[in-house]
């Protein structure tokens with residue numbers, strides 16, 4: 330599906346809206362037509378036979394690596410990306426959800442499981458991932474969240490030397506250009522990095538109500554990426570002048586003219602070439618425009634294809650669980666627990682509260698000439714909202730000790746809900762059946778609502794990724810195993826109870842907040858607002874918060890599950906690293922983009938340390 334038509338579909342109904350759409354598109358076209366979005370796409374004929382480093386995947390991590398490694402002028406770097414170039418249309422923050430199910434999304438689905446995503450088509454949850462330069466940072470919701478200090482200290486305690494919070498803070502700061510002076514002047518933030526971080530320049534009154542509700546419930550309004558983690562905050566995002574700041578824009582666009590970096594798009598890597606006797610990686614094989622090509626790596630191959638594709642590529646190349654590789658007829662080079670340890674943040678959707686004033690984001694209202702021009706010319710207005718998310722909070726359920734500052738629940742405030750686009754697209758993006766949408770949201774379509782998506786920060790349930798076949802173009806099998814561990818469900822129920830209570834604070838009562846009275850069809854025989862009812866809602870409208878991690882786990886050599894060592898080198902295979910979200914031993918207590926950028930910053934430095942030392 331074409332991005333323009335689906336992303337901007339809501340703008341195209343009616344003559345005026347069509348004109349608005351045309352004006353906006355023309356403006357963005359004239360402003361940027363002369364430039365490539367992120368990089369010049371090198372034609373196959375101009376490729377060299379070998380490069381010092383080959384990076385597979387130009388996503389959140391891969392774009393950072395391409396930049397940092399090509400800082401060394403004597404090194405030649407090749408970045409291979411399966412998707413194409415970006416576009417200014419993808420950069421309109423409020424449209425984030427509309428980028429899903431388009432050609433820049435891999436459009437993964439989980440295998441059906443009766444414990445979750447029951448209201449979804451085929452009982453499968455949609456798992457979007459970016460297939461474009463910038464990867465998932467190009468279709469994410471742009472929230473800038475780092476997680477908890479204890480996450481990284483735990484990584485170190487697990488035997489990953491060099492990954493404590495004190496070690497990694499410098500790498501968060503290295504990439505950051507925080508535009509909020511109140512944050513920037515603290516020891517936790519910095520300015521001048523490639524990645525712009527700021528609040529959306531425009532807000533609805535709902536975010537003020539959210540912060541006030543937090544105060545009423547005993548939580549402070551604070552920088553949740555600073556000294557303490559627990560609290561409520563107006564979200565900061567990876568945006569610049571009100572537009573998305575993907576890693577492609579941040580890290581690749583400024584270095585377009587570097588001669589020692591070749592960026593190749595539309596290149597699907599099908600295999601890492603490894604000498605089976607010496608177990609040394611020496612290149613990659615990829616398919617581009619139907620042609621099979623091979624390139625050699627003089628120093629290293631770095632796999633940054635994300636938490637689904639990195640394990641798939643390793644397994645296709647002979648690195649993975651022995652029984653699984655043999656089942657698919659793949660010769661085993663190294664028997665490792667690739668694809669295991671899958672962790673994701675699961676939440677619950679559809680928790681919508683009606684308000685009695687026109688203060689929320691309703692699609693048909695925000696697509697007007699004034700707001701579009703405000704966006705195009707000044708980078709302001711409702712189109713700058715981070716996928717509609719305005720507030721972030723970290724709270725403690727009864728299962729954790731509040732004084733530890735290690736919250737177990739994150740809340741995301743959306744100034745709208747699944748019904749805010751009048752049933753045009755959001756239900757498809759969430760994978761819901763048409764029947765479910767009509768039953769629950771039909772009567773409140775286009776009404777003013779706010780929602781909170783609560784998410785579980787440290788799930789105990791773990792899943793895995795497995796090969797479907799040895800064909801690199803077949804999608805792998807995804808088993809998230811949400812709620813396998815009962816504690817996960819118990820915590821999420823507490824989160825829903827908190828949100829319900831929050832809707833009754835005076836801050837939200839001021840707008841007459843009232844939960845959507847329509848029960849979920851499968852839950853209608855259960856008393857509303859009881860624990861069994863909340864559980865039923867969670868199992869029906871389970872939602873990934875899109876953070877799969879851990880499938881190429883980093884760990885010390887005594888960890889039987891480890892795939893890479895603390896320097897991100899694949900165990901048993903020389904000159905091969907994995908650097909992306911898949912290396913997280915435990916998922917961080919927050920959104921994953923900033924931590925993955927940090928991982929790539931640190932990974933780049935480790936590579937430089939090792940190779941530059943050898944070259945002296």
Ligand SMILES: Cc1cc2nc3c(=O)[nH]c(=O)nc-3n(C[C@H](O)[C@H](O)[C@H](O)COP(=O)(O)OP(=O)(O)OC[C@H]3O[C@@H](n4cnc5c(N)ncnc54)[C@H](O)[C@@H]3O)c2cc1C
Nearest residue numbers: 386388389390411464465470471472598635875910920922
């Ligand atoms: C809808 C959505 C909303 C999100 N919102 C947020 C948010 O608000 N804040 C936040 O912090 N995080 C968010 N995330 C998560 C975050 O964006 C991701 O965790 C992060 O971008 C993943 O980075 P990565 O480098 O591991 O993988 P990716 O960024 O996915 O990069 C992998 C790249 O490799 C390419 N690739 C894969 N296989 C191959 C192959 N075989 N050959 C060549 N190239 C290949 C892919 O096309 C892709 O470009 C969101 C994610 C989604 C999907």
